Amino acid sequence: MVNFSYTIVGAGAIGGFYGSRLQRAGGKVHFLLHSDYQHVSQNGLLIESPEGNFTLPEVNAYRNVGDIPPSDVVVVALKTTNNHLLPKLLPPLIKDTSFVLVMQNGLGIEEEVAKIVGAQRVMGAMCFVCSNKIGPGHIRHLDYGTITIAEYLPNYQSVGITQRMRQLAADFESAGIEVLLSEDLLISRWQKLVWNIPYNGLSVVLDATTEQLMADREMRSLIEQIMQEVALGAQSWNRLIPESFIEKMLVYTTKMKPYRTSMKIDYDLGRPLEIEAIFSNPLKIAAKAGVNLPQIRMLYQQLKFLDAQNC
Amino acid sequence: MVNFSYTIVGAGAIGGFYGSRLQRAGGKVHFLLHSDYQHVSQNGLLIESPEGNFTLPEVNAYRNVGDIPPSDVVVVALKTTNNHLLPKLLPPLIKDTSFVLVMQNGLGIEEEVAKIVGAQRVMGAMCFVCSNKIGPGHIRHLDYGTITIAEYLPNYQSVGITQRMRQLAADFESAGIEVLLSEDLLISRWQKLVWNIPYNGLSVVLDATTEQLMADREMRSLIEQIMQEVALGAQSWNRLIPESFIEKMLVYTTKMKPYRTSMKIDYDLGRPLEIEAIFSNPLKIAAKAGVNLPQIRMLYQQLKFLDAQNC
Known part of the structure; x- marks a missing residue:
């Protein structure tokens, strides 16, 4: 059972894949879309995968952050080349207990996100997955899928394993995604x-x-x-x-x-x-x-x- | 006046350009050709250059080393990817007083040539020139042209400036090519x-x-x-x-x-x-x-x- 509510910022190869899996497992998932908004709000999402193809004919698709109700977890799955948008996108999406899961490649992004939402709200996710977006709302998952998650603290201090990490892992595992818990984001x-x-x-x-x-x-x-x-x-x-x-x-x-x-x-x-x-x-x-x-x-x-x- | 006689092994962008200049200045020059033999023996060489275009309607073109009379200087201007041919090509081309001028890019070639003809017969040439072969027997010289020459000794010992370096420089200078004398090949x-x-x-x-x-x-x-x-x-x-x-x-x-x-x-x-x-x-x-x-x-x-x- 998926317990947290989710907002997926950037529903491409990564966000689209994991967000769809969470929704299929019964999770409440909101998708913030840009170029694919029209298509996805009308047709939903289509996932091809060696683990089984599936469609979600109806998804909560949004074009504007202001229309999305704050959720427990905001998943940042944009290309990092669009991260200059985050100072505008993130604040409306969070509530007191929300946290942001940085599901991107590279180093140093959590620090930028922490400046926007506060360090205590930031967690990092490393996806070991082969997945491509091959058309609007159409994701092709090829291989692997494991996510490693870790808490963020300024200057990359190590935090250990927190309660919300375990809860997040339980949600993803309900969706059939293997999760590894890391004590050390860096x-x-x-x-x-x-x-x-x-x-x-x-x-x-x-x-x-x-x-x-x-x-x-x-x-x-x-x-x-x-x-x-x-x-x-x-x-x-x-x-x-x-x-x-x-x-x-x-x-x-x-x-x-x-x-x-x-x-x-x-x-x-x-x-x-x-x-x-x-x-x-x-x-x-x-x-x-x-x-x-x-x-x-x-x-x-x-x-x-x-x-x-x-x- | 060009005093030495020359054999140019590989009459492409580099060998074709310098060999033609030597012949135009009155030098006795033999060209060993492979793919361009037929064309060049019939039509000679054509050089385009910002220093003046010219043609040499008749050149001493050869297909086989055995037909070339030994000359004072053998200029190796092959692509180094063809240097495995040198053990067969060089010995017939030299006489007692001959030396080989390695007019190629890269490092370590003189040592290979020395194994074939003896270290005392080897000199290196570094060409600072922009030149392309654009067709059979057709060279386009674009820019620059200076040659630096230096004697070779095993283990790259420095030799200083020798008499034959000065003679070689005089020949190239007669052909309008600037020559720098280097005391140290390495x-x-x-x-x-x-x-x-x-x-x-x-x-x-x-x-x-x-x-x-x-x-x-x-x-x-x-x-x-x-x-x-x-x-x-x-x-x-x-x-x-x-x-x-x-x-x-x-x-x-x-x-x-x-x-x-x-x-x-x-x-x-x-x-x-x-x-x-x-x-x-x-x-x-x-x-x-x-x-x-x-x-x-x-x-x-x-x-x-x-x-x-x-x-």
Whole structure:
């Protein structure tokens, strides 16, 4: 049984997938939509998934935040390139007991959200999922789905496991989503970057799927080096990512269905890339601790060039 | 007046340009040709250049090394990807007093040539020139032209300026080519790499001309970082490339006519890239001195991936 009420800000590949699962499990879910509003308010949502296709013919679709009743959990699932909208979007959506779940890639976003709603209202979510939006209100889930959640405290102090984390996990588990509870948001964010930085970056720069990248010996070696550099970034804040975690990510990706990364899809569609959250913020945070990450910086610079030519 | 006799092995953008200039100045020049043999033996060579277009209706064109009389100077101007042919090509072309001028990009080639003809017969040439072959026997010279020459000694010992260097310089100067004499082949090779590594590499990876690369702020910054890493490679063998040299290369390139690098042209034509000479050998030589060059290694790995997909 889903207990919290939810508002999903950004019902794309990620928000649309998880929000639909919560609603299907009986949850009260509101969807804030922009370009898909018309289609979804009339036709609902369609989810294709190896775990079973399903449709939600009726969803609570909204175009304006002012029309949405405050809910217990506000899920931020926008592209981070739209995060400049959050100062306007979030305040009307929350009530006294609400909290915001930052379901985005990259580092440093929770801090920005905390400035808007207060640090005590912020939690981070790392989704390990392959999911694409292939049309208005039409999501194709390909693989995986586990979410890791963690509380946010200023300066990434570790909080431990809270009651609301357990409640949130129970809701998602009712919806058939595996949830991992993390005591430390920062290590979980860096762990997620172990995958995102090399695969998102190189898939754009080299115009390749995960499968093509992993089939090439030099590339597999470069990916591993970059993963080790991500671990070095984590280490600059005293978070340890063991070699075994890197090995696990490489093995996962080799076994994954051939996947066009989210950044590659954005690039191919001429959309702005999530470079700041995934590349620039980690570089800045490591630099604050005096650590230089030359390969990640080079990837960042290559992406900035390609993004500027593309948009 | 041109005094030495010459054999040009590989009459493409570089060998065709310099060989033609030597012949036009009255030099005795033999051209070893492969794919262009038929065309050039019938029609000669055509050179377009901002310094004046000219044709050489008759040239000494050969298809087989056995037919070429030994000459004083054998100029190796093949793509380095064809250097596996040198053990067969060079021995018939030399006589007692001959020497071989390695007019190629990259590092470590002189050592390979020395194994074939003996170290005392080897000299290196670094061409700072924009030149393309645009058709059989048809060269388009765009910009610059200066050659730097230096003697080779095993383990890159410095030799100083020799008599035959001065004679060679006099020949090229008769042909209107500026020549710089270098006492130290290794520093000159690394200096050339300051340009070749970032521009050749990034032009292929990012599908861009020198002009596009230099117009982007992040890219200019990455190019400068990579140049500094090349200087670090030189430093690993106690050769100093000052900051002012790097600045000069950046300014030169900004002023250069928009240029598709030779590696980009090779890539666009589906030809194998000169990755070993320009990237792999410098990485190996620096590694021998215990120095790691992470950005150059990453560029090398990206190029290896693209080259493998391309050929």
